[in-house]
Amino acid sequence: MKIPEAEVRLFNRRFVCKKCKKVVRANPARIKTKDIVCPNCESRNFRKKNKEKRVAK
Ligand SMILES: [Zn+2]
Numbered sequence: 001m002k003i004p005e006a007e008v009r010l011f012n013r014r015f016v017c018k019k020c021k022k023v024v025r026a027n028p029a030r031i032k033t034k035d036i037v038c039p040n041c042e043s044r045n046f047r048k049k050n051k052e053k054r055v056a057k
Pocket residue numbers: 017018019020021022038039040041042043
């Protein structure tokens with residue numbers, strides 16, 4: 001069984017590096033303050049990962 005709220009929470013905490021597209025899990029507040037550095041390319045530019053919600057036809 002799926003719990004939509006849990007899924008939303010999961011997505012809200014996932015960010016994608018704008019440079020190398022690595023997905024990192026982090027606290028949104030820390031992304032904003034640029035505390036999170038991409039482990040791959042050391043970039044600090046992240047975007048929210050929201051688009052990957054499964055689209056049911
Ligand atoms: Zn990166």
